Amino acid sequence: MAVKIRLARCGRRHLAEYDIVVADARSPRDGRFIEKIGNYNPNTAPSTIRLNEASALKWLFQGAQPTDTVKGLLSKQGIMLRKHLQIGVNKGAITQEQADEKFRLWQAERAQSITQ
Known part of the structure; x- marks a missing residue:
């Protein structure tokens, strides 16, 4: 069974909102x-x-597998970066503390760029 992370439309006409769902493809x-x-x-x-x-x-x-739109949303939230760092930890390339520090630095840079 292929599983996708995608958007499901809800909300009224011309004012769409979307749920992010995990669904069978x-x-x-x-x-x-x-x-x-x-x-x-x-x-x-x-x-x-x-x-x-x-x-x-x-x-x-x-x-x-996330769709293209959901992948962009996950990237904005830092989920894709966290996955990437965790894979590095699992392979032994970096430690968990280094991964946490890199993610914390990324969050600080993102927060600073948003406020400017």
Whole structure:
């Protein structure tokens, strides 16, 4: 079974909001899903993304493939970077402390760029 992390449309006409869901690739866009892991609202001035990071990481490590849009959203939140760093830890390239420090530095740079 191929599993995807994708958007499911909700909200009213002309004011769409999206749920970020983990679903079988064969199910329809707004059909059955395995788990809802977040919400995305593109209608607010800075787009609002609420995401359960632990669930997203769990599904990525289990092999779920994000769609292009969801991959961009996960990258903005730092989930893809955290996955990349954790793979390095698992292979022994870096330690967990080094990975945590790199992620903390990335968060600080991102917060600084947003405020400017």
